Amino acid sequence: MSVNLIETIENLGIPEVPEERERFKIESKDQAAWALRKMSRIKAEIEENNRVAQAEIDLIVSWRDEENEKLERSISFFESLLHEFFLQLRESDPKLKTMKLPHGTLKMRAQQPQYEYDEDVLLPWAKENLPEAVVTKESVAKNPVKKHIQETGETVPGVTIIERPEKFSVEVV
Numbered sequence: 001m002s003v004n005l006i007e008t009i010e011n012l013g014i015p016e017v018p019e020e021r022e023r024f025k026i027e028s029k030d031q032a033a034w035a036l037r038k039m040s041r042i043k044a045e046i047e048e049n050n051r052v053a054q055a056e057i058d059l060i061v062s063w064r065d066e067e068n069e070k071l072e073r074s075i076s077f078f079e080s081l082l083h084e085f086f087l088q089l090r091e092s093d094p095k096l097k098t099m100k101l102p103h104g105t106l107k108m109r110a111q112q113p114q115y116e117y118d119e120d121v122l123l124p125w126a127k128e129n130l131p132e133a134v135v136t137k138e139s140v141a142k143n144p145v146k147k148h149i150q151e152t153g154e155t156v157p158g159v160t161i162i163e164r165p166e167k168f169s170v171e172v173v
Helices: 001-012 030-094 119-128 141-152
Strands: 098-103 103-105
Touching: 030 103
Parallel strands: none
Antiparallel strands: 098 103
């Protein structure tokens, strides 16, 4: 009966339970060197995958940008025609601000003026004529504080030191 059961299981394609194998361990410099070579090849493959993918992405982005530029020019063309049309309508009705249509709305709105500032010219004037407009930002330079704590061992209010464990890293060439 047990032979038939094993044959049935094999015929169903159910995989046998694999034997427990001992996990691989690196036990010598040669094995460590082999692992580093293996990692180096894997990283090179990752870099190649990234390079190939980026080349494809660049190609697609370039295509998209070219196609969208053509479409944006079409939008601008139609916007200029609609603007011209709206201005003609406003000649007969200067109070016209909005025109609703089935597929959109044409609007004409007044805008606030835009201010552009030249800080190099404005700052000296503001210091002399409008000091309340001058902003001084204070902050603490962190390196001198860190150096002070390291040299004196003093506990400084507002500074919390968090000890961290050693960090292991692998550099593959």
